[in-house]
Amino acid sequence: MGAAGAEAWVPDRPTLPRLRAAVQECRGRRLAWPEDPPVDAPPAWVLATTHPSAVLRARDQRQAAYDGLVADLRLAVGWLSR
Incomplete structure (x- = not known):
């Protein structure tokens, strides 16, 4: 997930x-679906x-990126393999 996704899911909004x-x-977040009651995720x-x-955009630091x-x-x- 990138910065936009992190802002949506991590409550204290730390930097990437x-x-x-x-x-x-x-x-868990409250998901509001149109015309449906909110659902706890x-x-x-x-x-x-x-x-x-x-x-690809990191020209000078491409290898590090x-x-x-x-x-x-x-x-x-x-983490998924454990």
């Missing part, structure tokens, strides 16, 4: 660099990372 490299618990886990297109994205994806795989 603070969220990276750690799986965060999202507290179960807790979820999220991992914030940069969008892959950000790697790529390495960061790969590290985040490896963390996700490891």
Whole structure:
């Protein structure tokens, strides 16, 4: 998830660099569907990372951006594999 997704799910709205490299618990949210009563969503886990297109736009720091994205994806795989 990127910055926009993190803003929607993480209540204290920390910056994306603070969220990276750690799986965060999202507290359940109230989902309002049109013409339906609100529904409590179960807790979820999220991992914030940069969008892959950000790697392509990072001209001078492309390798560092790529390495960061790969590290985040490896963390996700490891977390899901437990």
